[in-house]
Amino acid sequence: MASLTINDVHKTYGTEPVLHGVNLTVEDGEFVVFVGPSGCGKSTLLRMIAGLEDITSGSVSIDGLKVNDVAPAKRGVAMVFQTYALYPHMSVYKNMAFGLRQAKTPAEEIDRRVKAAADVLQITDYLDRNPRNLSGGQRQRVAIGRAIVRDPKVFLFDEPLSNLDASLRVQTRIEISKLHERLGSTMIYVTHDQVEAMTLADKIVVLKDGRVEQIGSPTELYDQPQNLFVAGFIGSPKMNFFNRLDVSEITQKNMQNEDTIGIRPEHLVACAEADACVSGKLELIENLGEYVLAHMVGSNGTTFIAKMDRKQVGNIGDTLAFKVIDGNAHMFDRTSTQRV
Amino acid sequence: MAVVTETTKFGKIFWPVLAWIVALTFFFPIFWMVFTSFKTDADSVKPEYLFVFKPTLENYINMTDNYDYWRFALNSLITASFATTFALFVGVPCAYVMAFNPTRRTKDILLWMLSTKMLPAAAVLYPMTFLTKNFLNIFDTHFLIILVLCLINLPIVIWMLFTYFKEIPKEILEAGKMDGANTWGEIKDILLPLAWGGLASTALLCFIFCWNEAYWTVRLTTTDAATLSKLIEGNRAPEGLFFGRLSAVSTAAVGPIVVLGWFCQKQLVQGLTFGAVK
Numbered sequence: 001m002a003s004l005t006i007n008d009v010h011k012t013y014g015t016e017p018v019l020h021g022v023n024l025t026v027e028d029g030e031f032v033v034f035v036g037p038s039g040c041g042k043s044t045l046l047r048m049i050a051g052l053e054d055i056t057s058g059s060v061s062i063d064g065l066k067v068n069d070v071a072p073a074k075r076g077v078a079m080v081f082q083t084y085a086l087y088p089h090m091s092v093y094k095n096m097a098f099g100l101r102q103a104k105t106p107a108e109e110i111d112r113r114v115k116a117a118a119d120v121l122q123i124t125d126y127l128d129r130n131p132r133n134l135s136g137g138q139r140q141r142v143a144i145g146r147a148i149v150r151d152p153k154v155f156l157f158d159e160p161l162s163n164l165d166a167s168l169r170v171q172t173r174i175e176i177s178k179l180h181e182r183l184g185s186t187m188i189y190v191t192h193d194q195v196e197a198m199t200l201a202d203k204i205v206v207l208k209d210g211r212v213e214q215i216g217s218p219t220e221l222y223d224q225p226q227n228l229f230v231a232g233f234i235g236s237p238k239m240n241f242f243n244r245l246d247v248s249e250i251t252q253k254n255m256q257n258e259d260t261i262g263i264r265p266e267h268l269v270a271c272a273e274a275d276a277c278v279s280g281k282l283e284l285i286e287n288l289g290e291y292v293l294a295h296m297v298g299s300n301g302t303t304f305i306a307k308m309d310r311k312q313v314g315n316i317g318d319t320l321a322f323k324v325i326d327g328n329a330h331m332f333d334r335t336s337t338q339r340v
Numbered sequence: 341m342a343v344v345t346e347t348t349k350f351g352k353i354f355w356p357v358l359a360w361i362v363a364l365t366f367f368f369p370i371f372w373m374v375f376t377s378f379k380t381d382a383d384s385v386k387p388e389y390l391f392v393f394k395p396t397l398e399n400y401i402n403m404t405d406n407y408d409y410w411r412f413a414l415n416s417l418i419t420a421s422f423a424t425t426f427a428l429f430v431g432v433p434c435a436y437v438m439a440f441n442p443t444r445r446t447k448d449i450l451l452w453m454l455s456t457k458m459l460p461a462a463a464v465l466y467p468m469t470f471l472t473k474n475f476l477n478i479f480d481t482h483f484l485i486i487l488v489l490c491l492i493n494l495p496i497v498i499w500m501l502f503t504y505f506k507e508i509p510k511e512i513l514e515a516g517k518m519d520g521a522n523t524w525g526e527i528k529d530i531l532l533p534l535a536w537g538g539l540a541s542t543a544l545l546c547f548i549f550c551w552n553e554a555y556w557t558v559r560l561t562t563t564d565a566a567t568l569s570k571l572i573e574g575n576r577a578p579e580g581l582f583f584g585r586l587s588a589v590s591t592a593a594v595g596p597i598v599v600l601g602w603f604c605q606k607q608l609v610q611g612l613t614f615g616a617v618k
Contacts, residue, residue, distance in 0.1 A: 052514050073520030085511035089533045098529075099519035150519075 002063040002076065002153035002186055003028045004049065009058035011044055011210075018044050019210040021058065026154075026188065026203070031180050034190045035197040035233070036207035042190045043158055045207070049188065050079050050156050062153060073102065078147035079156040082163060084139045086131040092118075092142050093127040099150045110149075117148040120182070137168045144179070157189040161196065173199060194234050198222070206230050228337040231262045231330055237293060239264050239330070240304035242278060251277045251329075259340060260332045265293065267328035268306040276321035277329075278304065285313055296320065370594075377587035384583035399588030407571065409592060416567040416593075418482055419557070420550035423489035427497045427546050428539070430490075435501035436527055440510055450502065453495040461555050472560060480561045488560065489550040497546050504538025505531065544604055551597050568593040 004026040011019040019041045026032050034042040047053040049060055051072035059066050067075045078099075086095050093114055100110045118124045121141045131139055140160060147155055157176070161169045177200055180187055191197055197204050198218045206213040206221065206229070214226045218234075225231035231239045239262045244255050255261060263277070273279060280296035283303075292313050294306045306322055314320065331340040376384050378395040403409045438446045468488075473479040508531065516526045532539060554569035561570055572593055575586050 050518060052517065071520075072518050077518070079515070079518050081511045081515060083509060083511050085509065085515040087512060087515070087530060087534075098516075098521075102520035102525065146515075146519075 004154055004186060004188070005059075005061040005064075006045075006049070007059045007061070009045070009048065009060065010056045011041070011048060011053065012056045017210060019048075019056075022207075022210075022212055024205060024212070024215065026186060029184050029186055031187045031189065031200055031202045032205060033197040033201035033203070034188065034205045034207060035192065035194055036213075037192060037233075039209075040207040041210040042192075042205075042207050046079075046156055046158055046188060046190045049154070050077055051075055052079075073099070076153035077156055078150045078152035078154075079158065080140075080143045080147050080160045082159040084131070084143040084163075086139060086142055086146070088131055091128050091130055092123065092134070092145075095131065095142055096146045096149050099146065103150075113149045113151070114145075117145045120148065120179070121145050136164050137172060140164065140172060144176075148183070153186065155185055155187040157187065159191055160189075161191070162193075176200065194236065198234070204234075206233060208233075224339070225262075225330060226339050228260065228262070228332050231332065235264055237265050237305050237307075240268070240278075241332075242298075242302060242304070243300075243334070246298050246300050246302045247278050248276050250275075255331065256340075258334045260334045262330040262332060263304075263324050263328065265305040265307040267325045268304075268322040269325060270306075270308065270312055271321055271323040273321045275323050277323050279319060279321040280304065282314060282316050282318045282320055285316065294320065373587045374591050375587075376583055377591045379584045379587075381582045381584040384587070385581065399584050400592070402585065403588050403592060407575070407589070409571065409589070412566055412568045412571040413592075413596070415482070415485075415565055416551055416569075417596075419485040419489055419565070419567060420547050422482075422486045423493065423550045424543055424546045426486065426490045427493050428543060431494060431497035431501050431542070432527065432532070432539075434498050435505050436531060438498075439502050439505035439508075440513060450499065453498060457492075457495055465559065468556075469559065480564050480566075482565045484560055485557055485565050485567065488556045489553055492553070492556070493546045493549050496549070497542055500542040500545070501535070501538065504535045504542070507538075508534050540604070544601070548597055548601065 004024075006022055006024040006026075009019060009022045010017065022041075022045060024032075034045060036042050044053060048055050051067070051070065055068050059068055061067060062075060062077070087098065090098065096114045096117060097110045100113065105113075114127070115124070118127055121144060123138065123141050123145060126134060126138060126142070131142065134142065140163075143160070160176070161172055164172060173196060176189075180200075189196075189200060201218055203215065204218055204221050205215050208229050213233075214221060214230045216224070221230060221234045225234060225239075228241070232241070242261050242263070244252055244257060244259060247255070247261060251261070268278070278296075278298060280298040280302075282294055283297050284295035286293040286295065287310070292308050292310050294308050294313055296304050296306060298304065306320070332338065333340050377399055378397070379389065379393050380396055380398055383389040383393050438450065469479070472484055478484040512534070513526050513530060516530045521529060551567075552569070553567075554573070557567045557569045558573045561567070568589075572586070572589050575582065575589050
């Protein structure tokens with residue numbers, strides 16, 4: 001277990017900058033998720049912590065010790081790769097023991113640790129098998145096991161669930177969460193899936209184009225997004241955005257010309273036209289059983305989504321009016337994209 | 341999805357016949373060489389003994405007794421083995437770096453290496469002979485032949501290994517790094533076991549090329565380091581056409597390599613189809 005500090009870290013490939021000065025502190029035992037769209041630099045940042053990428057400038061410290069020039073294995077970090085990256089020619093046991101063997105750990109100690117980790121992950125029965133004879137979920141467990149046996153200070157996960165099918169993904173996500181609770185280790189997890197980020201993280205780091213957009217707890221990011229990007233990225237379905245001309249006159253009174261108002265689909269409730277904030281024509285109904293998503297088109301052609309009760313929704317072509325649940329309208333400056 | 345094709349009666353006969361014709365055309369010279377090696381030199385040129393003759397082992401006995409076949413064979417074995425070993429020794433690290441830590445120039449370097457094969461060997465014959473004979477004093481030594489064989493095959497070795505290494509996911513080596521393997525450990529414990537099939541076929545191909553090499557081995561040796569190519573060359577023209585003897589020497593020269601290829605066939609196919617788990 002350890003804390004981690006990233007101080008003004010830059011990364012440049014040739015002349016192309018990929019990360020523009022990232023600052024972050026990860027507390028001991030914290031579960032931090034890096035989230036962002038493809039190419040935002042989240043994996044690069046993780047690989048820099050792992051030691052698989054050079055740090056162009058700035059510093060990474062683990063437990064107060066600068067590790068910029070320390071070899072990956074000496075940093076006390078272990079990584080779980082997206083493709084599992086198991087050694088195909090070694091049995092599960094050997095895969096898990098490889099790191100300990102490199103560190104010249106005594107055989108009995110290796111055996112004890114591998115068996116303990118296998119027990120935690122319920123892969124004891126597969127120890128003699130080769131990775132090619134395992135399913136995707138089992139391979140993923142082995143990859144996690146390989147990290148656990150080394151008893152690292154920091155666990156690094158690089159999109160570990162993206163190669164699994166949907167149901168297994170949910171199950172493994174829960175297992176990782178339980179594992180974190182059980183081990184109490186510092187974990188850093190990269191994903192582009194905001195649901196994974198929301199459910200797993202103590203702290204989420206939202207990245208875009210190599211810059212940190214916001215750092216905060218899942219609730220902070222959901223309730224108080226600092227800019228338009230974070231507001232749109234966190235939450236599913238996405239937050240609706242309206243310009244001043246898209247909303248009713250009552251709402252316009254609270255807005256500056258340059259403002260954009262953001263309202264999550266679950267915060268729009270049907271109301272009378274007179275009290276409405278936004279209104280529009282019902283274009284499509286997505287029925288999800290428990291609730292429906294009403295896809296609306298406003299008078300200016302702006303599309304938005306409202307989460308509604310199945311019985312309330314009406315028919316396609318109907319005009320519906322919505323008001324915002326108090327305190328759930330987010331105001332952003334259109335030019336700076338920052339929260340007002 | 342399998343595509344169903346209609347086989348006509350014509351196709352059923354035509355294609356197998358064509359296949360046999362092609363196969364026999366390729367096989368015939370080898371067959372004729374082995375066939376002729378059991379004729380005496382005199383019989384080998386007489387039309388009446390073209391197919392029917394009295395087989396003899398005279399040429400083979402003559403070859404081992406009077407022409408020192410085993411010394412030439414040993415030289416071939418030594419030079420081809422060492423050249424292959426050295427080529428792999430240099431080729432593996434080269435291909436490793438180019439496959440896993442490529443720079444902007446890696447492709448150019450690979451092309452440049454291949455371009456050295458475009459140089460006509462005859463163009464450097466004089467400098468090579470002069471340099472090795474008068475300057476370095478290594479003419480007709482095993483060292484020289486090993487060096488030359490190693491160098492002329494190195495581009496092919498690196499290209500082949502590079503192609504095999506490229507197939508291995510980079511993450512597996514990175515996982516090795518995370519587990520504390522140094523560069524040598526990565527190569528020894530992860531890369532080579534994963535690429536052994538490719539490594540074996542590269543080694544075999546390199547060995548075959550070295551064994552069969554004739555241009556330099558004939559021209560840069562006289563006696564001490566002379567290989568089987570030199571033996572065949574020596575049994576050629578000057579004394580007239582001794583087809584029986586020449587055939588026996590040639591058969592004995594290609595024999596070992598054909599047998600080696602035959603035995604390794606299964607392993608090679610297995611090796612080449614060994615897929616890494618992604």
